[in-house]
Amino acid sequence: MMTDEGEAGFRCGAVAMAGRPNVGKSTLLNRLLGSKIAIVTPKPQTTRDRILGILTMRDRQVLFQDAPGIHRSGKALNRRMVSEALAVMEDCDVVMVVTDARDPVDDLRRDEQVLQRVAAGRLPAVLALNKVDLIAKPALLPLIDAYSRRLPFKAIVPVCALNGDGLDSLLAEVTALLPEGPAMFPADQLSDRPLRFLASEFVREKVMLFTKQEVPYSTAVGIDLFEEPDPPAVVRIAATINVERSSQKAIIIGKRGAMLRRIGTAAREEMEALLGRKVYLELFVRVERDWSTSDKGLRKVGY
Ligand SMILES: Nc1nc2c(ncn2[C@@H]2O[C@H](COP(=O)(O)OP(=O)(O)O)[C@@H](O)[C@H]2O)c(=O)[nH]1
Ligand SMILES: [Mg+2]
Structure with missing residues (x-):
């Protein structure tokens, strides 16, 4: 078989993004890809399912596995999230540990569960010290020192996922560790998830952003209709928002439907940005009592 030099030097592999909830894993993924495929909110446990973000460059393809944060909990939904997160680490080539640079340097205990997992595995690890925009420069060196004493990271890179600082170096460090091999996905594919999943x-x-307390954690969204006719026709999407109680349904609908309209408008704008098309979005709200507390409930809302 004939291969030119470019193909011979091609690298392709999977990078597990590991870290506790809310350190910025999904923000980092979107920024690295230059497209929003993973949702982000200020609330912990936003990401529930693993999602693959695919970045194709001239001579390499990186498959970033975003996953829920690793944390302890007994609830059925949370147990499922942590097992997703841990499974992600098993079949990857590199681990990218993400931490929050605001963590106290003399106490890395908050990341203990993550660091232990990485230490137990044999994958090369790179540390992305995220949110450096929120700390003073002099705090950085002691932090890097503390992490490098904790685990033999191949590299420790201070980054800001919000403004993109440090991401070129991070990408260079990570892709250098990928095995040689051909691309596994077409160059224009962004994710392994279908568009209807991203739409949900x-x-x-938007529900997580606009509602408070337990409502974000009681919400699961299913897509009932996803009709993508040839351009320039409008993409038609219908979705059901499942909640656990009728009081939550009332909150999501809001006064004269104001909240549901706000959720619908904001979600539609995200869909239009990703698809590059006009979208017509219809939303329904349904009560599925206590769905998040049992495996049966999870199945009822589509998990
Ligand atoms: N200031 C600052 N905030 C960030 C940065 N990266 C992420 N965030 C914020 O941290 C929160 C959690 O981000 P997310 O990506 O959902 O974290 P994940 O749970 O690890 O996936 C969101 O409010 C982000 O906007 C950063 O570099 N700087
Ligand atoms: Mg996330």
């Missing part, structure tokens, strides 16, 4: 996630993101 955008609706859930």
